[in-house]
Amino acid sequence: RELIRAMWILSKPLGCFLLTGRMMPFYDIPVLEREKILLSWSQSIIPQKRQLFKAFRGACLMIMASHVPPEIKAGVPTALNAFGYKIPRPLSAVPEYLRIVAGCELKISPGGGGVLEEKFDADVVIVGSGVGGSMAAHQLCMDGYKVLMVEKGEFISMYHGNNSLQEIPMFEKMYERGGPYLTTEDCAMTVLAGSTFGGGGSVNWFCSLRPPHYVREEWARKYKLKQFDSPWFSHCVDKGCELLGVQTEHMKPHSPSNAILMKGCHRLGYHCETAPQQGRPTGDEGLCCIGVKHGPRQGTVGSLLYDAAKTGNLRYITRCRVDRVAIDSHTARGIVGTVHGKTTVRVNAKIVVSACGSLQTPLLLKRSGLQNSHIGQNLRLHPVSVVYGEFKEDIKVYDGAPMTTVSCVAADIGGTGYGCRLETPSAHPGILAAAMAWKGAVDLREEFFKMKKLCFVIILTRDTGAGRVYEDKANLPRVEYVINNTDKKHMLIAMEKGLNALVAAGAEKVCTIQSGIEKFECNPKPPSPSSSSSSTAATEEGGGGETGRPR
Numbered sequence: 001r002e003l004i005r006a007m008w009i010l011s012k013p014l015g016c017f018l019l020t021g022r023m024m025p026f027y028d029i030p031v032l033e034r035e036k037i038l039l040s041w042s043q044s045i046i047p048q049k050r051q052l053f054k055a056f057r058g059a060c061l062m063i064m065a066s067h068v069p070p071e072i073k074a075g076v077p078t079a080l081n082a083f084g085y086k087i088p089r090p091l092s093a094v095p096e097y098l099r100i101v102a103g104c105e106l107k108i109s110p111g112g113g114g115v116l117e118e119k120f121d122a123d124v125v126i127v128g129s130g131v132g133g134s135m136a137a138h139q140l141c142m143d144g145y146k147v148l149m150v151e152k153g154e155f156i157s158m159y160h161g162n163n164s165l166q167e168i169p170m171f172e173k174m175y176e177r178g179g180p181y182l183t184t185e186d187c188a189m190t191v192l193a194g195s196t197f198g199g200g201g202s203v204n205w206f207c208s209l210r211p212p213h214y215v216r217e218e219w220a221r222k223y224k225l226k227q228f229d230s231p232w233f234s235h236c237v238d239k240g241c242e243l244l245g246v247q248t249e250h251m252k253p254h255s256p257s258n259a260i261l262m263k264g265c266h267r268l269g270y271h272c273e274t275a276p277q278q279g280r281p282t283g284d285e286g287l288c289c290i291g292v293k294h295g296p297r298q299g300t301v302g303s304l305l306y307d308a309a310k311t312g313n314l315r316y317i318t319r320c321r322v323d324r325v326a327i328d329s330h331t332a333r334g335i336v337g338t339v340h341g342k343t344t345v346r347v348n349a350k351i352v353v354s355a356c357g358s359l360q361t362p363l364l365l366k367r368s369g370l371q372n373s374h375i376g377q378n379l380r381l382h383p384v385s386v387v388y389g390e391f392k393e394d395i396k397v398y399d400g401a402p403m404t405t406v407s408c409v410a411a412d413i414g415g416t417g418y419g420c421r422l423e424t425p426s427a428h429p430g431i432l433a434a435a436m437a438w439k440g441a442v443d444l445r446e447e448f449f450k451m452k453k454l455c456f457v458i459i460l461t462r463d464t465g466a467g468r469v470y471e472d473k474a475n476l477p478r479v480e481y482v483i484n485n486t487d488k489k490h491m492l493i494a495m496e497k498g499l500n501a502l503v504a505a506g507a508e509k510v511c512t513i514q515s516g517i518e519k520f521e522c523n524p525k526p527p528s529p530s531s532s533s534s535s536t537a538a539t540e541e542g543g544g545g546e547t548g549r550p551r
Contacts, residue, residue: 130199
């Protein structure tokens with residue numbers, strides 16, 4: 001809504017004058033001058049102008065790089081053709097697990113009213129179908145409880161009549177607020193959260209890492225949760241990995257980007273290892289972020305919910321927004337929701353499990369009348385930054401399984417238990433273009449043709465700071481989050497490590513995705529011991545340090 005409002009203001013001469021100094025609609029300003037105005041916003045001391053630039057950049061470049069209108073026929077040149085990217089097609093063979101899980105859905109017709117307790121006797125109602133809700137459903141169904149799962153997203157898969165698996169329609173169907181369009185209030189961060197049947201388990205990557213000992217010890221010491229630092233919890237983690245099919249024995253060779261991270265880290269003596277993966281690989285794991293998961297035990301639908309469905313104890317409803325938990329005498333008695341925005345659904349249950357994620361669970365609790373001041377506070381987002389290197393050979397970051405390697409070289413900075421992990425993403429043209437720094441149309445064209453030769457490394461931060469989530473008047477989640485100075489320092493340290501690893505692996509140029517950062521030309525020859533020059537990649541603050549320089 002804010003973006004639409006800004007576009008309306010810019011369409012008026014007076015509004016455009018206030019933002020640009022030109023008394024005319026923005027679209028009447030010559031193209032090259034419009035570019036200069038947008039670039040000036042990216043470096044403006046006024047936060048609102050920087051926010052506006054980021055919003056325009058993300059929305060426009062996402063559409064430019066990934067949208068193919070239905071009327072475009074095969075063979076007609078598009079941005080994706082220029083990129084060398086082929087839109088994947090859905091598979092025709094529907095796996096057994098999908099047929100069995102799909103058979104558990106309760107179909108609610110739009111309009112009228114529905115009282116589900118007449119159709120299904122639920123011992124437990126679970127709000128949310130992500131990994132947490134699916135694990136709860138699995139355990140309860142296995143123990144003989146009748147479980148009804150309620151999910152506000154749709155049951156989307158690559159088998160449900162999709163003509164193609166384009167980024168924009170798949171993101172709109174499977175992510176909160178359409179994916180990259182959900183941002184923090186200052187537009188500094190994009191928040192990607194699954195919003196489909198299976199939750200994050202249907203769109204996340206397959207990398208499955210156990211909680212480190214120092215995290216478990218902190219939970220036990222700081223929060224008095226002694227069970228996390230116990231053999232019992234280790235057994236729970238083992239059992240969870242078993243049910244999810246986490247393994248390292250059946251992995252395919254690393255993708256080019258994972259091989260680069262492994263090679264660069266090893267050349268510098270950095271930690272880097274093969275990361276356990278969920279399920280058996282099928283060869284198209286690079287499509288996991290748009291819901292393509294069909295190998296044995298892949299995703300929550302193919303593992304936990306498949307097992308639960310086979311017991312006959314699982315039923316679920318999709319496209320149902322839970323308006324509130326029904327509470328009587330301080331006890332949860334069920335839920336009240338709305339399907340298709342029209343049909344009221346009431347579920348009576350002995351137990352209510354709220355498992356709708358860190359964004360939606362606090363909102364549900366508040367809608368249900370809970371008054372605790374901590375609800376919605378202490379939101380951790382694990383902020384991510386990105387560094388990348390340009391190589392001679394094709395990398396095609398969208399091909400192959402993402403994050404089959406992980407480096408913890410900066411995961412425990414100063415022995416605090418906080419820091420960043422280095423990993424490789426699965427990213428397709430739209431997300432890549434939206435995340436890259438924009439310097440104008442000519443530069444974008446050059447960068448777009450190079451994109452298949454770029455290797456990206458994400459800097460995944462365990463944040464010391466926190467934000468909050470709240471609901472606006474349109475009942476949509478809003479996120480307030482600002483990265484604190486400690487986390488900024490940790491991210492810069494990890495970014496330097498990632499840049500150095502890319503240089504050591506043979507990158508010709510390296511850079512970050514932040515605006516105003518120029519690419520670093522890598523020295524093709526290692527410096528002599530007496531040389532004062534270094535091939536260390538520069539970071540935003542102060543350039544490279546002594547630690548971890550390529551030699």
